[in-house]
Amino acid sequence: MHKILPVILYQLTACLFIEVVIIAKLVVMGDSITQGWDGHKQVDNPIPNELGKLAGFDKVENLSVGGTTMTGSKGLPSQVRSVNFADYDYALISFGTNDYWQQSESLQDMQNGLQQAINKMREENPKIQILITTPIQGWENNTNSLDQKNTMGVSQSDIDDMILSVARLNNLKVNDWRNNPIVTSDNYKLLLGDQMVHPTQATMDLMANRYFQAFFNGQKVTINQDDQPDNPSEPDHQPVVLEMASVSGNWLGTFNDNFQKIFQALVDYSTDDNRSIEWQKKDFKMLNRGTYVYLVKTFELIKQVVDEFLGSEDIYDDNFDEVNNSGIIVPHTLIVAELIEIANQNFKKLQNIIGSIQQSY
Template identity: 25%
Template sequence: MLGDSITEGWDGYRDVLHPLAYWISQRLGIKVDNHGHGGGRIVGNRDNDLMPNINAADLTQYDSCTIAYGINDFDDISVDLDTIITTLNNCLDAIYKQNPNINVYGITPLPAWQNVDNQNTVKGGGFTENELIDAEIDTYLKRGIPVLDWRLNPIITRDNYLTALGDGQIHPSESTYELLGKRIAEWIVNPPTPLQLWQSAKYHMAAHKERQSWWGQWGGRLRFIISDDAENWHQLPAAYPDTQIRDPSMLQIDDEYYIIYTDGLCRTSDFIHFEDMNWTWWNKTHNNLWAPEFFKAANGEIKVIYSANAKDSDLFHMQLFVADFDHETGPVEGTEQQITGDFSSTGLIDPNLTYLNGKYHLFYGTNTAGVQHFIEHMTADNYLGPYTEQPSNFPQVQGTLQAEAPELFVDGSRKLLFTDPYGQDEADGPWQNFGRNGEAYSVINNSDMTNFGELNLLSHIDEQPFMIRHAGFVIQLHADGYVPTWLFELQNAFKINDSLNVNFEQLNQRFSKINQILADNGMQLASFEMLPVDSSIKSLGRKTYLLVQHGLAGLQWNLTELARCLKANRLADIDGEFLVAPTIGIPKGLLLNTYASIINQNWTNTTTVLVKINEIFKADGLID
């Protein structure tokens, strides 16, 4: 383990008896050597810095190593971020030169609490700790190195840092070292990829982050955020493209993710590599184009809504348009049509369009010179209009604040309206000085969406403002007849309930989809059981054990019944082979060292079956 004082085991006053290396060794049953040195930095040539540490260690005798540096580069010296990352890459080159076959694991710095919210504080190097962590993650992922981001499920939080840290600032206490060491051990056995982390979350958004001092007044960079409750969000550890991206909207088609944004379009399948799709035709007819956003029409087609102005008009005369979307080329040139309605403003920006209960609900921001920017809500029977304004109390909720970028979130009966509020002075609280300190949401209190609750600042688990803007929820679309194949792998041994509930719910939908395809083709249906879902389970215990037993037994029945049904319908793959149901393993207990691998093997085997189903359906002409 290569690292600084936290790898060494310093609690702020002394070295603890059992540092991280001890707990990892105990958990995994392997030898772990501690090469942590207090005060060590990525940049520097002292004995405790990263490059001298690498040179002093004989890495040929190891099959793996961890790197946990960075906090001292942030806290102690005024070195710019580019220098830190360049040095980190040089150090990685030196590691692989010593041992080309070594497995490297990156571990990001723990949050520092000297200034309570140190993660968003700019220090002497001109960057925040969050920006340092983002840069480290980007570096590791682009080199194929798994990275542990403590921000996703933090052990040290705003509520406990005074007791969890030995010095109340950065160095863990003895008991916290145990928690950290065990977390690293669990993670290192099967480190999740960005895609797996994305898939394991319930809610997903794309947004952009602003930093005028770095990227200019209108500069922005893409960020993905994930959540299990749509209120507390975490940034996805990903290798974000280093290019101007503002106002993103996101669409998933099968295994591809499309991100459309002001002036551009790109796509990814792994959140590490991004392809620029070169969308440029819009500037032939428009002077400016802002905030394009995907929406699903009543017939299920995906289209793009955006605000734009003519070549001879200014930014305060933006109007709304809709264009068709092709997943191979992007928005289709020549299909753009202007939206009509009884709009109260000459400047319309940041449109969000949702088809709900037989109506198109349009939320947008007004953009009139010298006038407060409001969020307005209109409805129509056709996505092109004409739209009529809907009364609401949102102007009162907004108060004196400016507001942009509305985004309607619908989850069953729960509805939230997300927006970007900002203000001008201290009276505007967290939105003062045009700081645009983060996204906010308002709870919609009635079904016709006329009554909105107060604005709540979107936050991560430590109750700090989530420093992103213009967030948009992901729209999912699957090709006709396609049965989604991915399942959520169990990454954290203590989160078995999340993995089971999410996968059982997803599998119920997939088995229903399979029967729908069979029914559409006049074939015999399978007699599937509904797999149990119990979101009330929060910890390991007998209820979890029963969920495992009953759910996996039901899964075995469904896979066996599926194989029987396909054979009865004479459905086989291109080689004439019928589906064979795998054996589902059912753990005998909830011992951490046994059940996780058994359950993940079940998800792997079941995913293989779902992939096979699509092959069989295609071979027999049931789907395209």
């Protein structure tokens, strides 16, 4: 277990949880492919239905809506708002096709929408198992390569890579269709009902079976009975997600929310009870000298604690490169736009570092 300087921030209270899941339920969020559109008609057995049969789910709720995206009005945000995830054991997310073809979203917009959806699911049900898949390759508008950019400068591979990144950050099970794809350049005219993007019924059945293997190892879902108390001495490994601040928003509030998440994560991974570093949250309405001093000292404190930890422990990133220092920049500016830009860069670095620490724990 890694040792770092403990941060005295909260009094943590242990809770006892006893959970008995009587039946297994799956909720699916997606576009026309999981809705069951084959390019000409709605099929009788969409992918979620077949997956439910294979995995033995007692209930499958399919919220998918054709033509939707990760941030669209009837897409992922709307579908997430329409359901109480406390009622489900598993959730499958399948978007990305329309995000590429509609050419209306930046990659960052997609990522933010996806992460916000995951956050809401876990807020409503911390025990839910979230599954995610990249979209199958499409050939609409004479596109013949996963690397071909749309007018937003985004390729199908860019979307796939973003989904994988979010999955790794949140410790989700993920299926990447680029690995041993079912639909390829050689067979897409046969396997896609419209010869562009929508799979036939037979292809949907093959896709459901692939999900069954990728997400459930080809095994039926079993009743989960956990009557053991949670161990209060161990962190729950829930990914730390830091929000990006904006000039038009409550950026000081965002800063403080992120500071609390960072310090709480450091508390979770502290084992040395002999030393402490104190930090106290302060609320400000505007940027003035007092706010400036508070922000500088807070970033200095975070940099000190994280750098000391990284200097004493072997932590590696997703590329298996050793992380030796945080790279945090302490902002020394009273220009709001510059301050926010520097802070957001720090928050991105810290989110990745904390994720690497959690994986190494």
